[in-house]
Amino acid sequence: MAKILILANNDVGLYKFRKELIEELVKDNEVHVSLPNGDFIPKLKELGCKFIETPISRRGTNPITDLKLLINYRRIIKDIKPDQVLTYTIKPNVYGGLASRMSDVPCIANITGLGTAVENGGILQKVTLFLYKLSLKKAKCVFFQNKENEEFIIKKKIISGTHRLIPGSGVNVDYYSLLDYPSDETINFLFIARVMKEKGIDQYLEAADYIKVKYPNTVFHILGYCEDAYEDKLKEMQGKKIIEYHGMQTDVRGFQKISHCTIHPTYYPEGMSNVLLESASCGRPIITTNRSGCREIVDDGVNGYVIEQQNSTDLINKIEKFLELDYESKKQLGLAGRKKVENEFDREFVVKAYLDEISK
Template sequence: MKILVLANFGMGLYNFRKELLNELINQKNEVYISLPKDEYVPKLVNLGCQFVETPLERRGTNPLKDGKLLLHYIKIIKRIKPDVVLTYTIKPNVYGGLACRIAKTPYITNITGLGTSLENKGVIQKITLGLYRSGLKRASCIFFQNETNRKVFFDKNVVKSKTRILPGSGVNLAQHPFEEYPDNDEKDRFLFIGRMMKAKGVEELLQAAKTVKEKYPNSQFDLIGSCEEDYYQQLAELNKSGIINYHGQQEDVHSFIKNSHATILPSYHEGTANVLLESASSGRPVLASRVPGCIETFDEDVSGFGFEVKSVESLVEAIIKFIRLPYEQKKAMGIAGRKKMENEFDRRIVINAYMNEINNL
C-alpha cells in the first residue's frame, strides 16, 4: 500500500508517531510524509519515509495561504495516489480531509486536541467548526484522544463518521523506562516541558514559582521548551533571579525527567498530554490542570495531583501539598504512575488501532 501522512511539524511526528511509521514501513508499505522541512525530517527519512516538502503556517489565518495548502494537498494526492491518507492536527485534518474528498481517497483523521481556535468562543470558533465539518465529512475513521473532545464534536454536529478513542499518542515504555526516584536531598525539583505560551499555563506557572520559592527556597523549577510567544524577557529575568531555570528547547527531555521529582503542566487544554505520559512512564508524579487531556493521565492522590485551570492559587496549593508529602509517598506515586502507563497508555495500543483501521479499508 501507499500511505501518505499529513502533519504540521516534524518533532511531533517523530517523537510520538515514529513507532507507527516503523510498523507501516516494516509491513512493506510505501510511506510518504508531507510537512514543512525542519531538523526532524532527516530522522524521518532515515526511518524509510519519503518526504514531500509542504509549506504550512501552524498558527496562520491567511485564507489565501490556506487555499494554497489545499491545492498543494490535492496535487500531491493526485501525484502519489495513496491508498489511504493519515492526518494530524487542525490544518492537515481540515484541508487534507477536503483534498481527500475531492480526490476520492480514503483518509483517517486524528483530533490531537481542540486547540485555541475551538476553545475560545466567537467567530473564529464558528469558522473552525465549519471547516472541520467539511474536512471530516468523509473520513473513514476519526480518532479522538479523549472522550470530552469527541463529545464536543458530536454536540456541535461536526462528525457523523466512525469514531474511536485512543489513549492519546500513547507512550513508548522502553524509550521512557522507569527510573529510580531521586535521592531524598530535601530539595524538590519540578519540571515543566512545553512551548512557552499562554495556553500552556506559563503565566500561572511563573507566578506560582515566585510564590513557592518565597516559602520553600529549596524548591527548583526547571522549564524546557521553545518560546512561541513573547515571554523572552520575563523568562530571562526570572532565570537571572534564580526563580526558575529556563533551558530552552531540548532534544533529550528524558534526562530532565529522570532528575526531577515531579512534572507540572498547567495547560488550558490538551488532546492527551504527552509530557505527562512520558513523566509517569519514567516513574514521576504529575501535577496537572483538571482539564480533559490531563485528568486522564493520573489518578488523583495516587499518581498525581490536579489543580484548577488558570488558578495560580490552586496551582500553588498543589505544589506545596506535594512538597509536604513524605519522601516515600512521593516515590510510591511515581511507581503508581508507571503501572498506569503500562496498563492504559502503551503506544502499542495506538499502533494496533491504526493497523486495524487501515486493514479494514
C-alpha cells in the first residue's frame, strides 16, 4: 500500500471538510495524519487514519517555534517515508511543503486562504510570500479555493508547477440536506463564526440593535467561540434580548432548521466560506460581503444579497430588503442557493480533483 501523509493545523477542520476524501484514500492507502490533539482525533482514527500528535502555534509568529515545526515535519517524513504529502492551511503548507521539498517527496498543497499576514501587506507579507515560494515552488499541485488567491500567487511568481481551482472544500449535500423553510411568524437570523472583529461581528451586532427595535419579530442568533474582547458585550446584549448567544456548536443543522437567513459579514481572508456553503446547501438565503471566498457563493438578489465589508448601514438595508419579501420569495432565495451548491460546490468535485492529482 502507498503511504499518504496529511499535514493540518486542527482536527475539527480536517474531519469536517476532508472526511469524504479521507474515506476514499484509506481504501487503497495507509493514511497518516499529523496535527495537534483534539476531540475529533478518535473520529479520524475510526476512519482508518494513523495519528501523529504535532503541536502547532496556529497564529504565532515566533521563528523558533516555527523552526521546531519544520524540524518535526522533516522527522515525521523521514520516519514514515510517505509516497505523497497533502498539506492544508498556512503553516502546514509552508513548513510541510518545505520539509517535503527538502526530503524530495511529492506534495499537494491547498491554499485555504492567504491569511492576514499577506492581506495586510508590509514586512510580514514579504516574509510569508518568501516562505511560500520556498515551499511551493516544487509542489506537484497547488489547489486554490478562489480565483483571487490564485491570481495573486501566480502574479507574485510563487509557484511554477501545476495549479487548479477547486470550489473551496465543497459541501456534503447529503449531510447538509435541503430543509423545509420555517414559518415566518418569527424571523431567525444566524451568525455562525468565531466571534472576532474580522468576522464582522461588530456589524452584525449594530444591525441587530437597529433591526430588533423596528422589527420585534426578529431573533439574531450567534454561534461560535467568543474571543475575550466580546464576552461582556454579548452578555449585555443577550440580557437586553437583542441577541441569543449559543456558544460553540459542533453541529449547526438544528439551528439551520429554524433559520430564515444566514448573515456572514466577514472581512477575514478566507479561501471559501464553509458557513455559506452549508447554509445554502440547507436551502437558506445568505447575506455576505463582497470579497473573495464569499461573493462566489451568492448571486446577488437570486439566493441572497451582497454587502460592502465593514458597512453596517449596507447590512441593515439588505436585512430590511429581505424582511420586506413575502414568504414565498424568501423561500425561493433558499432554493436557488441549494441549486447553486449542487451545481457548483458539491464536495464530490473536490474529492475527484484530489484523486486525479494523486493518481498522477
